[in-house]
Amino acid sequence: MSSTAPTVTREQAVALDAGSPLRGRRELFELPAGVVYLDGNSLGALPRSVAPRLREVVDREWGAGLISSWNTADWVGLSRRVGARIAPLVGARDCDVHVGDSTSVTLFKTFVAAARLRPGRRVIVLEPTTFPTDAYVAAGVSRAFDLELRWCDPADPAASLGDDVAVLALTHVDFRSGAMFDLPGLTRAAHDAGALAHWDLCHSTGAVPVELMAADADVAVGCTYKYLNGGPGSPAFAWVHPRHQPGWDQPVTGWFGHADPFGMAPTYAPVDGVARMASGTPPVLALSALDAALDVFDGVGIDVLREASLSLTDLFIDLVDARLGSVFEVITPRARSLRGSQVSLRHGSAYGVVQALVARGVVGDFRTPDVARFGFAPLYVTHADVYDAVEQLVAVVEGEEHLRAAYAVRHAVT
Amino acid sequence: MSSTAPTVTREQAVALDAGSPLRGRRELFELPAGVVYLDGNSLGALPRSVAPRLREVVDREWGAGLISSWNTADWVGLSRRVGARIAPLVGARDCDVHVGDSTSVTLFKTFVAAARLRPGRRVIVLEPTTFPTDAYVAAGVSRAFDLELRWCDPADPAASLGDDVAVLALTHVDFRSGAMFDLPGLTRAAHDAGALAHWDLCHSTGAVPVELMAADADVAVGCTYKYLNGGPGSPAFAWVHPRHQPGWDQPVTGWFGHADPFGMAPTYAPVDGVARMASGTPPVLALSALDAALDVFDGVGIDVLREASLSLTDLFIDLVDARLGSVFEVITPRARSLRGSQVSLRHGSAYGVVQALVARGVVGDFRTPDVARFGFAPLYVTHADVYDAVEQLVAVVEGEEHLRAAYAVRHAVT
Numbered sequence: 001m002s003s004t005a006p007t008v009t010r011e012q013a014v015a016l017d018a019g020s021p022l023r024g025r026r027e028l029f030e031l032p033a034g035v036v037y038l039d040g041n042s043l044g045a046l047p048r049s050v051a052p053r054l055r056e057v058v059d060r061e062w063g064a065g066l067i068s069s070w071n072t073a074d075w076v077g078l079s080r081r082v083g084a085r086i087a088p089l090v091g092a093r094d095c096d097v098h099v100g101d102s103t104s105v106t107l108f109k110t111f112v113a114a115a116r117l118r119p120g121r122r123v124i125v126l127e128p129t130t131f132p133t134d135a136y137v138a139a140g141v142s143r144a145f146d147l148e149l150r151w152c153d154p155a156d157p158a159a160s161l162g163d164d165v166a167v168l169a170l171t172h173v174d175f176r177s178g179a180m181f182d183l184p185g186l187t188r189a190a191h192d193a194g195a196l197a198h199w200d201l202c203h204s205t206g207a208v209p210v211e212l213m214a215a216d217a218d219v220a221v222g223c224t225y226k227y228l229n230g231g232p233g234s235p236a237f238a239w240v241h242p243r244h245q246p247g248w249d250q251p252v253t254g255w256f257g258h259a260d261p262f263g264m265a266p267t268y269a270p271v272d273g274v275a276r277m278a279s280g281t282p283p284v285l286a287l288s289a290l291d292a293a294l295d296v297f298d299g300v301g302i303d304v305l306r307e308a309s310l311s312l313t314d315l316f317i318d319l320v321d322a323r324l325g326s327v328f329e330v331i332t333p334r335a336r337s338l339r340g341s342q343v344s345l346r347h348g349s350a351y352g353v354v355q356a357l358v359a360r361g362v363v364g365d366f367r368t369p370d371v372a373r374f375g376f377a378p379l380y381v382t383h384a385d386v387y388d389a390v391e392q393l394v395a396v397v398e399g400e401e402h403l404r405a406a407y408a409v410r411h412a413v414t
Numbered sequence: 415m416s417s418t419a420p421t422v423t424r425e426q427a428v429a430l431d432a433g434s435p436l437r438g439r440r441e442l443f444e445l446p447a448g449v450v451y452l453d454g455n456s457l458g459a460l461p462r463s464v465a466p467r468l469r470e471v472v473d474r475e476w477g478a479g480l481i482s483s484w485n486t487a488d489w490v491g492l493s494r495r496v497g498a499r500i501a502p503l504v505g506a507r508d509c510d511v512h513v514g515d516s517t518s519v520t521l522f523k524t525f526v527a528a529a530r531l532r533p534g535r536r537v538i539v540l541e542p543t544t545f546p547t548d549a550y551v552a553a554g555v556s557r558a559f560d561l562e563l564r565w566c567d568p569a570d571p572a573a574s575l576g577d578d579v580a581v582l583a584l585t586h587v588d589f590r591s592g593a594m595f596d597l598p599g600l601t602r603a604a605h606d607a608g609a610l611a612h613w614d615l616c617h618s619t620g621a622v623p624v625e626l627m628a629a630d631a632d633v634a635v636g637c638t639y640k641y642l643n644g645g646p647g648s649p650a651f652a653w654v655h656p657r658h659q660p661g662w663d664q665p666v667t668g669w670f671g672h673a674d675p676f677g678m679a680p681t682y683a684p685v686d687g688v689a690r691m692a693s694g695t696p697p698v699l700a701l702s703a704l705d706a707a708l709d710v711f712d713g714v715g716i717d718v719l720r721e722a723s724l725s726l727t728d729l730f731i732d733l734v735d736a737r738l739g740s741v742f743e744v745i746t747p748r749a750r751s752l753r754g755s756q757v758s759l760r761h762g763s764a765y766g767v768v769q770a771l772v773a774r775g776v777v778g779d780f781r782t783p784d785v786a787r788f789g790f791a792p793l794y795v796t797h798a799d800v801y802d803a804v805e806q807l808v809a810v811v812e813g814e815e816h817l818r819a820a821y822a823v824r825h826a827v828t
Contacts, residue, residue: 030473030477030478032477032478032480035480037480039480039481042481043476043480043481043484045477045480046472046473046476046477050472051469051472051473054468054472054699055465055469058460058464058465058468058645058703059444059460059465061646062457062460062645062646063444063446063459063460064444064446066446066449066451066453066457066459066777067453067456067457067777067779068772068777069646070457070646075646075647100516101515101516101519101694102514102515102668102693102694102695102697103668103694103695104666104668104669104670104693104694104695105515105519105666105668105693105694106694107668108665108666108668108693112558128680131669132669132672132675132678132679132680133668133669133670133693133694135680135681135682136667136668136669136672136681136682137666137667137668137693139667139681139682140665140666140667140682141665144526144558144559144665145558225695231472231476231698231699232475232476232483232484232489232695232698232699233489233694233695233696233697233698233699233700233701234697234699235697236694251522251554251555251558252518252519252522252551252554253550253551253553253554254516254517254518254519254521254522254547254550254551255518255545255546255547255550256518256547258546258550261546262782263782264546264781264782265546266542266546266549267549267550267553268549268550268553268554279516279518279519279522279547279551280515280516280517280518280519280520280547280647280650281516281517281518281639281646281647282647283516283647283648283649283697283700284645284646284647285468285645285646285647285648285699285700285703286647286697286699286700287647289472289699358482363480363481363482365481367678368676368677368678
């Protein structure tokens with residue numbers, strides 16, 4: 001244990017916040033008093049715009065409008081309208097993003113549809129460090145459709161590409177380490193090999209610039225309950241490059257993806273465009289909450305968010321290095337271009353560290369086996385939060401609270 | 415046009431309501447003043463318990479509890495808890511019902527998993543009158559998994575069974591006509607042919623007794639936004655007979671169906687039981703709204719609901735026969751045992767009839783090409799509503815309002 005003096009003072013951190021173009025945005029969120037919330041990469045905080053909107057949807061649209069609200073409140077168009085609001089955050093055209101099912105269900109559809117665009121090839125390349133559901137869903141797809149999964153080296157995914165590869169499926173920002181792939185470069189590599197580039201944007205959308213059209217990517221799926229603050233279990237979005245939309249053939253061909261859902265025709269005929277990603281009736285309450293949550297992005301450019309995010313993660317890394325450099329290994333890349341919006345620390349008692357921090361009002365999370373993970377949602381996390389979080393982290397380590405917390409947990413489990 | 419005197423007076427209808435064991439239940443719903451709502455078979459009315467519960471989930475669980483609510487509010491167990499509340503309405507064990515995805519996505523999973531239980535057989539039998547999404551999803555499944563769809567005669571589905579049939583997939587109550595299949599009898603017929611009986615309960619659950627275990631059925635899927643009043647686009651439920659659960663192999667193998675979701679293991683291993691129907695993160699807001707909505711069923715037996723429903727549809731049919739018998743053809747079976755909880759009338763200007771009725775505050779809906787459909791949700795529709803609805807229907811026909819309404823619509827469209 002070798003805690004040393006911080007590299008900046010709390011006053012300097014507060015001054016950084018006062019000078020930020022995002023100052024005041026935090027007031028758009030309901031955050032519990034006394035909590036430093038560094039887990040927005042798992043579940044985003046509650047935007048104040050959500051509760052009033054849900055009240056209106058429940059009382060006025062559902063309660064009073066009843067079935068007529070499918071038209072008068074345009075519930076039919078919700079998936080498209082919400083998609084159009086996400087589009088600028090990922091460098092997409094408004095009309096090319098669809099929102100509806102869970103991330104896992106959406107991945108199932110996009111993996112299958114992407115593979116179908118390369119019928120002569122039967123390999124999907126994944127990284128072994130991908131978020132588990134991506135690997136689980138891809139395994140289900142590969143078994144059902146007689147495809148092969150190939151695990152690439154995360155240090156060089158392109159090395160696994162060959163003329164048998166249909167899809168290179170990567171997560172833009174790694175959920176555990178916070179490392180970020182070169183999306184444009186690896187998209188080019190996939191194309192050079194004749195494969196499609198499929199991007200999981202769960203841990204980047206809303207905090208990291210993503211330029212899907214500029215990068216010429218093929219397919220992307222992203223979560224909306226992390227940096228987009230859509231609420232627990234809010235529906236995922238999917239983007240399909242316009243060149244693939246005419247031939248896009250996703251397997252869950254339900255009535256809301258039909259060209260004329262209420263025509264009740266006996267046979268399926270997909271609607272044009274990305275809307276054919278739809279299967280069932282859209283989840284109106286969840287989509288409405290997400291729609292309201294996206295208000296917090298109004299008038300903020302993604303580059304401003306990115307700069308704020310990097311300033312926060314820079315400061316966190318600097319303070320941890322200076323004060324606890326011998327205790328924690330920062331496993332998140334130090335190069336800005338390789339880093340998402342989180343910082344992950346390796347420690348043998350990482351679980352205890354996270355528990356002890358939570359007891360002190362600093363919420364991060366643990367990822368097995370030895371990672372303490374801290375997310376920095378730039379709309380509501382401040383430099384002062386970062387300073388305070390590291391202060392508490394020092395106190396946990398100095399008091400060996402992480403060892404007692406881990407002990408308590410072991411007893412609770414057995 | 416030959417309107418005659420009603421067979422009962424309004425006072426007699428009111429007296430039937432006063433004597434009903436369900437009197438007072440209507441007060442559990444927010445219903446707009448001046449509206450007779452006969453479309454609960456499309457979107458159920460708003461239970462008063464929903465808004466306070468959503469406020470609590472948003473403000474306290476999400477806003478204040480943040481990520482900790484996965485444990486402290488048991489969001490992880492929501493799909494199971496809500497399933498357990500639906501179970502008694504369909505004659506299932508509490509632990510055998512899962513709630514999570516849209517009806518269409520759920521049907522995709524159950525069709526595939528059911529067919530996988532009969533690997534030597536490659537036919538799925540469907541009725542041509544099934545709800546469109548069932549047919550569309552089954553078509554997607556058949557194409558992806560090299561199965562064959564066989565369209566049965568709705569008058570005798572069993573005639574299409576043979577030793578090549580893996581699954582007999584029927585909708586219990588027809589969405590257009592309101593006709594109800596003999597679920598136990600057709601389940602036996604499926605088993606006699608070595609096939610599985612797969613039931614779509616969208617138009618029966620909550621209004622019609624369903625005894626899945628007693629009937630020895632195999633799989634069932636149902637909607638929760640119709641008679642269960644879960645709100646627009648609320649998630650569907652799935653039931654899998656316990657004998658099939660150990661080998662149940664649904665294709666969308668996401669992390670929430672894993673035996674240890676937070677263990678983040680690299681390979682998928684399904685959790686025991688029907689919970690392996692889960693794929694992605696559960697939709698917490700929608701599940702919570704549905705959970706609250708189910709309060710209106712507390713203390714009501716399904717047999718009481720059924721008797722009330724039949725009394726309402728009997729009265730509607732009697733009044734339409736007596737007053738408008740020469741104008742409308744009642745296409746819903748008159749035999750109680752063959753009828754769900756709706757009554758459908760055939761008329762060449764059915765669209766105009768429905769529009770003109772809506773203008774008079776009576777909400778039913780139109781199903782192409784010539785059906786006016788009226789649902790009778792027994793928890794909030796009264797005999798007085800039925801009386802009033804037929805009065806308005808008589809007024810529409812006598813004033814030829816349906817012809818003007820249809821004319822107006824044609825002009826609005828062109």
